[in-house]
Amino acid sequence: MCELGATDDEVAKALGVCVRTLYRWQSQHPEFCQALKAGKEVADNRIERALYHKAAGYTYDSEKIFQNNGEVVRVKIIEHVPPDTTAMDEGNNSSGRHGTARARCDGNLQDRE
Numbered sequence: 379m380c381e382l383g384a385t386d387d388e389v390a391k392a393l394g395v396c397v398r399t400l401y402r403w404q405s406q407h408p409e410f411c412q413a414l415k416a417g418k419e420v421a422d423n424r425i426e427r428a429l430y431h432k433a434a435g436y437t438y439d440s441e442k443i444f445q446n447n448g449e450v451v452r453v454k455i456i457e458h459v460p461p462d463t464t465a466m467d468e469g470n471n472s473s474g475r476h477g478t479a480r481a482r483c484d485g486n487l488q489d490r491e
Contacts, residue, residue: 379392379417380414380416380417380418380420380421381417381420381421382421383421383425386400386401389414429465430465432459432461432462432465433461433462433463433465434461435458435459435460435461435462436458436459437456437457437458437459438456438457438459439454439455439456439457440454440455440456440457441453441454441455442455
């Protein structure tokens with residue numbers, strides 16, 4: 379679930395527990411904590427790459443379809459998406475998307491900002 383971007387609240391709900399129980403389990407079971415952390419890193423890395431490409435701009439192969447004298451004509455083109463500076467702000471603000479608090483794997487509960 380975490381690899382797909384699930385938040386702590388969503389994971390807790392899927393497991394049928396409250397989020398505080400999820401944090402307690404993370405504190406009491408280091409393997410569980412590490413598994414959640416590893417899954418979240420996969421999702422976070424995917425988001426970081428996507429936001430980077432959005433912020434830097436990117437180019438991709440595409441195709442335009444036209445009609446010429448009743449016949450369909452397909453033309454391969456290269457499209458460019460210009461940089462989007464708001465993506466940098468989105469990346470800076472996405473660090474707390476997994477919940478308002480998180481359990482560190484050393485057993486302490488740490489509030490997220």
